[in-house]
Amino acid sequence: MDIINALVAVTNYVIIPATAYGAQLALGALGVTLIYSILRFSNFAHGDTMAFGTGVTILITWGFQAMGISFGPLPTALLALPFGIVITSALMLGTDRVVYRYYRRVRAAPVVMVMVSVGVMFVMNALTRFLIGVDQINFDDGARFIINARQWREMTGLTEPLTLRSTQVITVVTAVIVVAALFWFLGRTRTGKSMRAFSDNEDLALLSGIDPNKVVAVTWIITGALATIAGTLYGLDKSFKAFTYFQLLLPIFASAIVGGIGNPVGAIAGGFVISFSEVGLTYAWKKVVTYLIPNWEPDGLVQLLSTDYKYAVSFTILILVLIFKPTGLFKGKIV
Amino acid sequence: MSNTRQAAETSRLRAPLFFAIMTALIVLEGVTSGWNSALGILNMGLISAIMALGVNMQWGYAGLFNAGAMGFVALGGLAPVLISMPPTQGAFKAGGFGLIVAFIIAAIAVLAAVWLYKRLHGLARGLAVAAVLIVGFFAYRFFLDPAVSAIEAINPSAAGNLGGLGLPTLISWPVGAILAAGAAWLVGKTALGLRSDYLAIATLGIAEILVAVLKNEQWLDRGVLNVNGIPRPWPVPYEINLQNSQAFVAQMQAWGIDPTLGSTITVKLAFLVLFVVVILVLLWLTEMSLRSPWGRMMRAIRDNEISAAAMGKNITRRHLQIFVLGSAVIGLAGAMMISLDGQMTPSSYNPLRYTFLILVMVIVGGSGSNWGAILGGVLIWYVWVKAGDWGPDIMGLLASPFPDGPFKAHMIASAAHMRMLVMGVILLGVLRFSPRGLLPEK
Numbered sequence: 001m002d003i004i005n006a007l008v009a010v011t012n013y014v015i016i017p018a019t020a021y022g023a024q025l026a027l028g029a030l031g032v033t034l035i036y037s038i039l040r041f042s043n044f045a046h047g048d049t050m051a052f053g054t055g056v057t058i059l060i061t062w063g064f065q066a067m068g069i070s071f072g073p074l075p076t077a078l079l080a081l082p083f084g085i086v087i088t089s090a091l092m093l094g095t096d097r098v099v100y101r102y103y104r105r106v107r108a109a110p111v112v113m114v115m116v117s118v119g120v121m122f123v124m125n126a127l128t129r130f131l132i133g134v135d136q137i138n139f140d141d142g143a144r145f146i147i148n149a150r151q152w153r154e155m156t157g158l159t160e161p162l163t164l165r166s167t168q169v170i171t172v173v174t175a176v177i178v179v180a181a182l183f184w185f186l187g188r189t190r191t192g193k194s195m196r197a198f199s200d201n202e203d204l205a206l207l208s209g210i211d212p213n214k215v216v217a218v219t220w221i222i223t224g225a226l227a228t229i230a231g232t233l234y235g236l237d238k239s240f241k242a243f244t245y246f247q248l249l250l251p252i253f254a255s256a257i258v259g260g261i262g263n264p265v266g267a268i269a270g271g272f273v274i275s276f277s278e279v280g281l282t283y284a285w286k287k288v289v290t291y292l293i294p295n296w297e298p299d300g301l302v303q304l305l306s307t308d309y310k311y312a313v314s315f316t317i318l319i320l321v322l323i324f325k326p327t328g329l330f331k332g333k334i335v
Numbered sequence: 336m337s338n339t340r341q342a343a344e345t346s347r348l349r350a351p352l353f354f355a356i357m358t359a360l361i362v363l364e365g366v367t368s369g370w371n372s373a374l375g376i377l378n379m380g381l382i383s384a385i386m387a388l389g390v391n392m393q394w395g396y397a398g399l400f401n402a403g404a405m406g407f408v409a410l411g412g413l414a415p416v417l418i419s420m421p422p423t424q425g426a427f428k429a430g431g432f433g434l435i436v437a438f439i440i441a442a443i444a445v446l447a448a449v450w451l452y453k454r455l456h457g458l459a460r461g462l463a464v465a466a467v468l469i470v471g472f473f474a475y476r477f478f479l480d481p482a483v484s485a486i487e488a489i490n491p492s493a494a495g496n497l498g499g500l501g502l503p504t505l506i507s508w509p510v511g512a513i514l515a516a517g518a519a520w521l522v523g524k525t526a527l528g529l530r531s532d533y534l535a536i537a538t539l540g541i542a543e544i545l546v547a548v549l550k551n552e553q554w555l556d557r558g559v560l561n562v563n564g565i566p567r568p569w570p571v572p573y574e575i576n577l578q579n580s581q582a583f584v585a586q587m588q589a590w591g592i593d594p595t596l597g598s599t600i601t602v603k604l605a606f607l608v609l610f611v612v613v614i615l616v617l618l619w620l621t622e623m624s625l626r627s628p629w630g631r632m633m634r635a636i637r638d639n640e641i642s643a644a645a646m647g648k649n650i651t652r653r654h655l656q657i658f659v660l661g662s663a664v665i666g667l668a669g670a671m672m673i674s675l676d677g678q679m680t681p682s683s684y685n686p687l688r689y690t691f692l693i694l695v696m697v698i699v700g701g702s703g704s705n706w707g708a709i710l711g712g713v714l715i716w717y718v719w720v721k722a723g724d725w726g727p728d729i730m731g732l733l734a735s736p737f738p739d740g741p742f743k744a745h746m747i748a749s750a751a752h753m754r755m756l757v758m759g760v761i762l763l764g765v766l767r768f769s770p771r772g773l774l775p776e777k
Contacts, residue, residue, distance in 0.1 A: 001432050042532040092728070099763060111400050112533045116766055117697070118402075118691055120758025125687070129752035189429075246686070250543055300480070308551045315540035316389045322537065326529050 006291035012162045017160040019272075020168040020237050023175035026271030027230035028248065029255035030182065031223045037199040037262035039100070040114035046227060046252065048124035051245035053228030055132040055236045057084030057086065069136060072143035073143040074170065081232055089224030092126075095120055098218050104216070121246075128242050128277040134210070137240040145232055160291075171233045176227055179268060182222070186264065191218055194287055199262065208232045247311070251278070254314035258321050260328025278313045281305045350774050353710055356652025360717055371596070374603035376720055377713065381610040384712025386689075387696040388617055388705060389664030394694070395494030395703035395776070396625070397657045398637045399656035400535040402523075405689035406542030407662045409549055409681065410518055411511030416556045418507035419566045426486050426495065430554065433482025434497075437475050444471020486554040492642045496557045504568040508613075508670045515666020516659045518545065521733060523658040528651035534658075542690060562679040571605040574598040587771075606675055613671070614709065617664065619706045621623050666669075687755070691720060695762045701772025711775055718761070719754055722729030 021172075028050060035043045060080035064070070071079045099120060145151075146169055149161035174180055186192040191214070198205040198215045206212060231245060240243075257273045260267025284301035305312065321328060365373035386404060387454030394400040442466055451463045487495045518541065525538035548656065550558050577583045577598035587597035624630050636643040636650055643649050673679055692715065700711025737743045765772060 042536060044535075047681060099767075102767060104494070109398075109531075111398060111535075112534055112766070114400055114532050115694070115715075116763065118694060119645060119759050119762035119766060122687070122691065122695075122755050122762060126752050126756035126759060127580065130749045133749065134752075152520065223694055247543065248541050252535075253539070306551060308547050309544070311540065311543040315537075315544055317541060318537065322533060326533075 001158075002291040002294070004293050005158055006178040006288045008158055008162050009287050009291065012160070014276075014279050014283050016164060016168055018275045020171045022272035022275030023171050023202055024234045024237065024271075025248075025251055026268040027175055027178060027226050027233070027257045028178070028252040029161050029259065029267035029271050031226040031230065031257075032252055032256045033264060033267040034219055034223055034226070036256070038195060038215060039104070039113070041117065041225075042253065044114060044117045044249065045121040046126050046223075047246045047249035048121050048128060048242075049092070049224065049227040050125050050231030050234070050241075050243045051128045052091065052131070053084050053088035053224065054231035054240050054245070055128045055229060055242070056087045056229075056231045057081055058132060058137060058235070058240060059315075060084060060302065061139050066232055071142065074167070075142040075167070075231055075238055077141075077235055078170070078174075079228065084232065085225045085228045086243050088228045089221040090222040092220040093217060112221050125242070125246070132242070133243055133297065135237075139240065140236045142166065155331075160287075165237075167233075167236045171237055173205065174229065174233060178226070182226075182264070185222075194220065240327045250311055251275075251314040254318040257330055258317055260330040263328065263330045266328050266330035272319060273329070274314050277317055278310050282307045282310050350706055351771055353714075357710060357714055357717075359738075359753075360714075361659075366523070370600055373377050374600065374607060376717055378603060378610060378675060379605050379720075380713035380716035381607070381614060382668050382675065383693065383696060384709040385610075385617065385671065385714045386616060386665050386693045387613075387708040388621065389596075389661045389666075389668065389710040390693050391438025391697045391700070391703065391705060391708040392621065392661035393658055394697055395708070396529070396630070396633045396637065396661075397654055399527075399654060399658055399661075400532065401538050401543030401658070401661070402535040402690060402694050403538030403540070403545075404665050405663040405684050405686050406538070406667035407425035407515040407519065408689045409468070409542075409546050409684045410486065411515045411666030412449035412673040412679055413549065413556060414507040414511035414514055414666075414670045415499075415504055415673045417497075417499050417560050418502050418510050419504040419674075420562065423486075423496060424556075425488060425700065426489050429489060430482035430486035431497075433478045433485070434554075437479035437482065440471060440478060443473045444468060444475070483552075483554045494557075495560070495561070496554050504566050504674050507674070508568075508667055512663040512667040515669065516663035517661030519659045520655070523655045527654045527658065538687075539690075542659035542686065546681060546684045549679075549684075555677055556681065559682050561681070563677070565673060565677050565679065568609060568674050568675065571602060571609065572598075574602055578603060602761045610671065613667075617708070618705055625705070637703075691760065692758060695758050697727070697763060699765050699772055701774040701776060702770075702771040703776035704772065704774050707774035707776070708771050711772070715758075715761075716774075718757065722754035722757045723751065727748040729753070 021190070031049075032043060032046050035041070035046070053300065057077055057080045060083045061075075062076045064076050064080055069079065070076050099116060100113070103116055104136060108116075143166050145163060146166050147155075147164040149163050152158070152162045184192075186196055194205065194210045195215050195218060198210055198212065202212075203214075205226040215251030224328075234245075234248070251274050255270035256267050257270070258273055259268065281304045286300070286302045288295075288296055289298055289302050360449070361373050361377050364376060385632060388409060389407075390401060390404055448464045448467045448471075451467060452460060455463055486497060489495060522537050525533075526534045527777045549556055553560065556562055574595075575598075579593055583598070583601075584594045587594045590597075625633075631654065632648060633771050634642070634645075636648060636653055640650055693712075696711035696715040697708055699715055700712070701707030727747065728751040730747055730753065734743045734746040737746070
């Protein structure tokens with residue numbers, strides 16, 4: 001019985017939250033990796049793009065709520081999400097037209113592009129702040145739990161509670177749908193194939209008559225969509241705060257690099273590696289240890305790392321990968 | 336950067352002109368808002384200029400993108416706390432031994448892991464390294480945790496930390512530089528020699544971690560409880576001592592200045608002199624090094640890594656060298672800033688302010704130009720401060736045609752974020768239309 005209780009505790013506090021967080025990171029890392037493989041730079045503005053997309057989605061959600069539109073048991077934000085995606089993607093296309101296109105034409109070095117993306121980051125940051133402010137916002141409505149602690153206890157009779165929040169399930173389901181759609185697009189459609197060709201060998205792709213402007217435009221649209229979805233899911237699951245999204249940049253970059261930057265499968269795997277390590281190392285294992293080892297109560301919390309150091313986990317994994325396997329778990333590209 | 340670096344002629348009067356404009360802006364601030372405010376902006380501007388000098392060494396000389404200047408600023412700021420604060424009575428006795436043992440264990444574990452990694456192969460290597468690190472980690476925590484609780488239990492409302500050595504504050508400045516250089520060496524050693532933007536991502540991470548350490552390790556610097564009353568560097572006086580000094584009051588009255596106002600301005604002027612001396616020394620050093628064969632080599636590496644490598648230059652080592660040196664300068668500025676503020680507030684370190692704003696300063700001033708970094712540092716700091724002041728005014732003007740209501744209130748409230756937009760637009764504008772900056776590198 002104690003072993004089952006221990007398993008329930010691990011599921012409740014580690015597996016379920018880490019899966020949801022991993023899905024959010026994976027979607028964010030997919031955006032970073034796409035920009036990297038098509039436009040060939042690390043986009044520092046990605047965190048703020050996520051914040052902007054989420055901010056727009058929240059505003060539209062409020063609009064729907066004011067009009068009395070709701071999505072039944074699901075959060076209204078899911079209804080607002082397509083509109084958020086359209087607006088964010090439009091902003092991405094505008095940014096590319098005004099800012100990035102020039103540097104592509106002069107074939108600027110990747111590190112200059114990174115610096116340019118810092119400028120874009122400032123502007124996006126300001127736009128998000130103008131739009132929605134800097135405060136923490138909870139915009140999750142709809143049913144909160146699929147299984148709550150009381151139902152679980154009545155169902156199983158176990159002492160250890162297990163809760164499954166609806167936002168966690170929504171995150172995973174949405175992420176699966178988005179990833180499936182993205183892979184279908186990249187693997188099966190003409191545009192997707194031309195994007196992959198462009199990523200593999202730009203010159204050859206140009207010679208074969210692929211229109212680079214179209215490839216770049218589609219990349220920005222997909223990135224805007226991925227960033228908005230990732231940001232909204234993260235905001236539904238936790239809460240929205242512009243600065244938190246900026247800080248997500250580090251785990252997202254770490255996910256992309258750990259998986260192999262430029263490789264979409266790697267981005268997803270990397271997201272889960274980072275999320276499970278982060279949650280696992282910062283979880284206080286005391287309860288689980290008490291269940292597993294009878295007649296022994298540990299003094300401390302058996303927490304390997306305080307939650308304040310969760311960024312240290314992404315960083316350490318990042319450094320280990322850089323030292324031992326710079327191409328990442330799945331072969332990424334080193335330009 | 337690389338493909339726009341033509342040797343275009345720039346007027347000799349360009350630098351004096353821009354510095355004159357900057358001086359005029361500061362004087363204007365002094366006349367309109369008082370000299371306290373003007374000198375306050377100038378002092379912080381000079382510290383920002385030193386940070387910009389450090390970042391310029393990395394970005395301007397070598398094209399290395401440091402996205403973690405904040406971390407080195409924060410780490411440098413730890414030095415005044417550890418060097419110039421008085422020691423906490425009994426803290427070292429309570430936990431000092433445990434701390435030392437813990438850190439020795441950590442060092443031994445890491446060294447042993449590195450040694451095993453080099454000696455063994457295959458599965459045995461992975462298992463042995465993992466075992467050493469895991470055992471080392473638990474042993475480290477075994478000694479660290481009780482020591483930390485013992486130290487934090489001492490007078491927690493006022494101290495609860497190790498305290499400092501009680502040495503003069505000026506000594507803490509070079510120590511801040513050394514701390515930052517040590518951290519930079521660790522990061523540079525792993526992330527340099529790989530793709531150029533991996534360094535950016537690694538530094539972004541180390542900065543977050545360094546600030547997290549300062550926020551959470553109470554035994555070290557009281558964490559978010561802040562350390563107050565950090566001693567001022569020699570020869571900067573305290574306002575209260577000046578006001579109690581009869582000679583000073585008499586002198587101020589003879590000049591017709593209110594003694595209280597006079598004392599605050601005297602303190603700021605003393606800091607100013609100190610900062611200017613530091614800047615002049617750094618400027619002399621950096622200018623001399625740029626003109627030396629070493630400086631030519633650095634520029635050759637930046638402009639064409641492949642041909643420099645073909646000439647037998649070890650690019651990764653040179654990058655590591657300049658990265659460590661630049662970070663040391665950033666750490667120095669961090670220590671100076673804490674001495675100026677007189678307090679350590681770890682929660683005030685914000686990447687936009689301490690990392691990305693400094694990059695804007697370097698690029699606006701002119702990548703690779705030391706005079707440009709100084710000009711950019713002061714000028715951008717001025718704009719940053721003033722954008723906070725002007726934002727609400729401009730927004731009030733823009734919002735005036737709208738009827739009163741939530742929309743207008745929202746517009747006016749959001750004006751405080753104007754400075755982000757201003758900085759983004761300035762950075763993008765300079766990168767696009769004048770990539771060599773205000774004072775281009777010669």
